[in-house]
Amino acid sequence: MSTEGSYYVPEQSKLPLAAALGMGVMAFGAGAWVIEGGTSTVFMIGLVIMAVVMYKWWSLVIEENTQGMVSEQLKYSYVLGMYWFIFSELMFFVCFFGSLFYVRVLVGPWIGGEAAIGVFDDTPTDAAVANATHLWTGYDATWPPLVTPDQAVNADAAKFIGPQEAMSWPGLTQILSWLPLWNTIVLIASSGTVHVAHHALKEGNRKKFVRWLGLTVALGVIFLFLQAEEYIHAYQELGLTLESGIYGTTFFLLTGFHGAHVTLGTIMLFIAFLRGVKGHFSETDHFGFEAAAWYWHFVDVIWIGLFIIVYVLG
Amino acid sequence: MAHGPSENFFSRWLFSTNHKDIGTLYLWFSFAMFLLGGAFAMVIRAELFQPGMQLIKPEFFNQMTTMHGLVMVFGAIMPAFVGLANWMIPMMIGAPDMALPRMNNLSFWILPFAFAILVSTLFMEGGGPNFGWTFYAPLSTTYAPDTVNYFIFGVHIMGASSIMGSINIIATVMNMRAPGMTYMKMPLFVWTWVITAFLLVAVMPVLAGAVTMMLMDINFGTSFFDAAGGGDPVLFQHVFWFFGHPEVYIIILPAFGVVSQIIPTFSRKPLFGYSSMVYATASIAFLSFIVWAHHMFTVGMPIAGELYFMYATMLIAVPTGVKVFNWVTTMYKGALTFETPMLFSIAFVILFTFGGFTGMMLSIAAADTQYHDTYFVVAHFHYVMVAGAVFSGTAAVYYWLPKWCGRMYDETMGKVQFWIAFIAFNITFMPQHFLGLAGMPRRYSDYGLQFADWNMVSSIGAFLYGGAQLLFLYNVIRTIGWGKPIDDPKVWDGAEGLEWTLPTPAPFHTFSTPPVVK
Numbered sequence: 001m002s003t004e005g006s007y008y009v010p011e012q013s014k015l016p017l018a019a020a021l022g023m024g025v026m027a028f029g030a031g032a033w034v035i036e037g038g039t040s041t042v043f044m045i046g047l048v049i050m051a052v053v054m055y056k057w058w059s060l061v062i063e064e065n066t067q068g069m070v071s072e073q074l075k076y077s078y079v080l081g082m083y084w085f086i087f088s089e090l091m092f093f094v095c096f097f098g099s100l101f102y103v104r105v106l107v108g109p110w111i112g113g114e115a116a117i118g119v120f121d122d123t124p125t126d127a128a129v130a131n132a133t134h135l136w137t138g139y140d141a142t143w144p145p146l147v148t149p150d151q152a153v154n155a156d157a158a159k160f161i162g163p164q165e166a167m168s169w170p171g172l173t174q175i176l177s178w179l180p181l182w183n184t185i186v187l188i189a190s191s192g193t194v195h196v197a198h199h200a201l202k203e204g205n206r207k208k209f210v211r212w213l214g215l216t217v218a219l220g221v222i223f224l225f226l227q228a229e230e231y232i233h234a235y236q237e238l239g240l241t242l243e244s245g246i247y248g249t250t251f252f253l254l255t256g257f258h259g260a261h262v263t264l265g266t267i268m269l270f271i272a273f274l275r276g277v278k279g280h281f282s283e284t285d286h287f288g289f290e291a292a293a294w295y296w297h298f299v300d301v302i303w304i305g306l307f308i309i310v311y312v313l314g
Numbered sequence: 315m316a317h318g319p320s321e322n323f324f325s326r327w328l329f330s331t332n333h334k335d336i337g338t339l340y341l342w343f344s345f346a347m348f349l350l351g352g353a354f355a356m357v358i359r360a361e362l363f364q365p366g367m368q369l370i371k372p373e374f375f376n377q378m379t380t381m382h383g384l385v386m387v388f389g390a391i392m393p394a395f396v397g398l399a400n401w402m403i404p405m406m407i408g409a410p411d412m413a414l415p416r417m418n419n420l421s422f423w424i425l426p427f428a429f430a431i432l433v434s435t436l437f438m439e440g441g442g443p444n445f446g447w448t449f450y451a452p453l454s455t456t457y458a459p460d461t462v463n464y465f466i467f468g469v470h471i472m473g474a475s476s477i478m479g480s481i482n483i484i485a486t487v488m489n490m491r492a493p494g495m496t497y498m499k500m501p502l503f504v505w506t507w508v509i510t511a512f513l514l515v516a517v518m519p520v521l522a523g524a525v526t527m528m529l530m531d532i533n534f535g536t537s538f539f540d541a542a543g544g545g546d547p548v549l550f551q552h553v554f555w556f557f558g559h560p561e562v563y564i565i566i567l568p569a570f571g572v573v574s575q576i577i578p579t580f581s582r583k584p585l586f587g588y589s590s591m592v593y594a595t596a597s598i599a600f601l602s603f604i605v606w607a608h609h610m611f612t613v614g615m616p617i618a619g620e621l622y623f624m625y626a627t628m629l630i631a632v633p634t635g636v637k638v639f640n641w642v643t644t645m646y647k648g649a650l651t652f653e654t655p656m657l658f659s660i661a662f663v664i665l666f667t668f669g670g671f672t673g674m675m676l677s678i679a680a681a682d683t684q685y686h687d688t689y690f691v692v693a694h695f696h697y698v699m700v701a702g703a704v705f706s707g708t709a710a711v712y713y714w715l716p717k718w719c720g721r722m723y724d725e726t727m728g729k730v731q732f733w734i735a736f737i738a739f740n741i742t743f744m745p746q747h748f749l750g751l752a753g754m755p756r757r758y759s760d761y762g763l764q765f766a767d768w769n770m771v772s773s774i775g776a777f778l779y780g781g782a783q784l785l786f787l788y789n790v791i792r793t794i795g796w797g798k799p800i801d802d803p804k805v806w807d808g809a810e811g812l813e814w815t816l817p818t819p820a821p822f823h824t825f826s827t828p829p830v831v832k
Contacts, residue, residue, distance in 0.1 A: 007490070009411045009823070012320060012329040016420035024427025027471045031431070031464035034533045057416075073489060077413040080485040088477050088515045095523030098556070099538065099549055107546040118618070127614060136541070150542035160543035243535035246544030253530065 112141025340397030383447025408492025506571030581648030654728030669697025690750025720819030721797030741775025
């Protein structure tokens with residue numbers, strides 16, 4: 001709540017309009033790009049506009065802070081902004097997790113003719129039986145689905161060919177060579193290192209802060225590298241692709257969007273790292289870093305959800 | 315802080331960081347979109363004036379129904395209430411401006427770009443979106459024109475705009491209240507908006523997820539909505555309505571807030587049951603997340619699902635009933651006067667309640683099997699969208715316009731507009747109930763001869779209703795330019811709240827030093 005009348009209302013700015021223009025050009029360009037025969041030119045122009053605007057905008061905010069125009073109250077507005085931004089990101093993942101549950105728990109048994117009438121009565125419903133006898137004969141609902149309904153009916157002529165192998169739990173004996181486990185270790189470790197960096201900063205130990213933050217960025221890059229390795233493995237050896245039915249669809253969209261968020265988080269932390277080296281942050285005033293750290297913990301939490309649901313129980 | 319608006323017209327309106335100017339931009343943009351969406355509706359009603367195909371081709375008719383819905387929901391109603399929020403929330407809570415003024419301007423300027431992209435698809439090869447405003451897969455994926463990709467990215471940036479706008483409202487309300495302005499002292503318009511903003515931040519990302527899945531299915535070979543790959547077209551409907559049901563409350567909650575400000579003013583009594591209004595709003599918001607599949611009763615859900623969604627939906631009538639009774643009780647034994655904003659608000663209460671009752675009919679799964687996808691549904695949601703959201707938006711403009719520009723609108727013209735709008739609205743949409751119950755399906759460009767009479771009546775009403783909006787536009791422009799100057803801070807003698815302590819017209823900057831609320 002406001003206690004003094006010194007809230008900083010900025011002067012007029014060209015940046016918001018330029019940002020909107022950049023987003024508009026990007027959106028139009030992306031639409032033109034994905035249409036058959038389209039090119040990426042317009043999208044790239046939009047991307048450049050956005051990059052310039054973002055650089056200028058954040059530089060301006062940093063400068064305002066250095067000049068002492070940012071009151072405690074305004075800082076709290078930024079804090080609230082970041083909280084709710086992360087909440088909106090969470091809801092984006094909720095959408096994809098929800099879709100995964102829906103297809104796993106309900107759609108599979110419906111297509112495979114096994115959907116039960118009730119909790120205590122496991123006779124299949126008429127609709128499920130009709131599905132299995134008329135539409136998708138021979139489809140067995142399993143998870144992970146290695147055979148798509150399309151394949152069950154059309155064999156090799158099918159549009160969607162399932163993967164030879166899924167990414168799921170390989171059993172205890174194979175665990176040390178299981179990439180997702182290492183990815184989990186890397187990412188959880190990075191949440192630890194960023195925490196250590198935060199504490200170092202609060203103690204005023206800039207050297208330690210920069211070192212541990214650098215380590216966090218390195219772990220983020222390692223994670224992305226391992227994830228890329230996993231995708232190559234999936235595409236080249238397992239036949240697991242975007243086109244391999246609902247398993248590939250949910251697997252790549254969930255892990256892919258997580259990876260995109262890790263990329264964003266790594267960039268944020270890297271910028272915080274550069275700013276740390278330059279000495280932008282003080283013991284009490286370092287929201288630029290703090291926001292990036294919250295975001296990093298957020299992608300970590302999403303990964304734990306992914307690891308359990310998509311990998312271990314997948 | 316600058317002391318007044320920029321002298322230069324372009325820099326004032328393009329680069330603004332002022333909540334009032336940005337609010338004005340939102341309101342004018344939404345009115346432009348309202349006329350555009352209205353023009354699409356006129357095309358629809360002109361084609362449906364008589365059975366048979368007269369004016370346009372069925373393919374174009376489909377684009378018109380789709381664009382009418384999209385433009386009205388995302389371009390007209392939502393930005394109109396964001397504009398009102400921008401203008402009124404800082405004034406109502408004693409803040410100098412919105413919490414994040416530059417982001418505020420960004421939220422606005424995304425919209426013209428998003429709608430330019432969306433509307434431009436009408437002129438492209440293959441035409442614009444033709445799959446209905448709910449864009450069900452596979453109509454919007456397998457069978458969609460190529461331009462669907464522009465639609466998808468347009469929705470993406472529009473969603474970004476909504477999320478940023480909402481975060482701004484939440485931050486303003488949580489961080490910028492004047493000393494003493496506790497949560498339970500906030501005007502109801504602020505309360506309904508902060509809850510709406512929460513809904514927006516929660517569900518716009520889900521809409522982004524839905525269109526992303528479409529994008530992947532169309533261009534990258536995934537099978538979210540394709541049973542051949544193990545997905546399900548019904549998944550689309552679940553994801554869409556998980557967004558879509560909160561979305562309809564996003565539209566109506568700020569309207570509740572407006573009416574809860576206006577009725578006490580013209581009843582010269584405080585709002586009856588303030589805290590129950592707050593709790594009812596929160597309950598409606600909560601329920602909106604757990605009732606989505608009542609839009610899908612005929613899609614083939616398990617019986618347990620049908621029953622659950624039916625009963626959960628009926629629960630919404632409880633908090634909504636609380637609200638309606640509170641508005642009526644506020645008026646009870648009040649010293650009522652019937653200025654234009656009050657007329658629109660009373661019409662809101664009556665017609666919204668009517669729309670709520672048809673909603674109760676639709677919530678009964680067994681009955682919905684008959685009503686589903688008929689004109690009964692069209693009539694139902696236009697009673698809550700038009701007589702609900704649009705009437706309350708109109709009421710809000712008449713109520714606050716004198717405060718904004720320091721000039722009084724023409725009361726007679728306002729009342730004339732009200733009565734034309736009220737009567738024409740009912741001529742348009744009341745017969746659509748009968749058409750629907752008789753079995754006329756929605757979204758078709760032609761119909762059987764037995765539906766001819768009521769369709770003609772409905773079309774005549776629609777043209778009249780459209781005409782009333784031009785009168786509204788004229789009245790607003792006339793007020794801003796040539797209205798009778800006023801300088802009473804209260805404008806209305808029964809008005810209460812911080813916004814009425816400011817001079818009239820409202821100064822460019824609101825509360826440079828926060829007021830103290832006792």
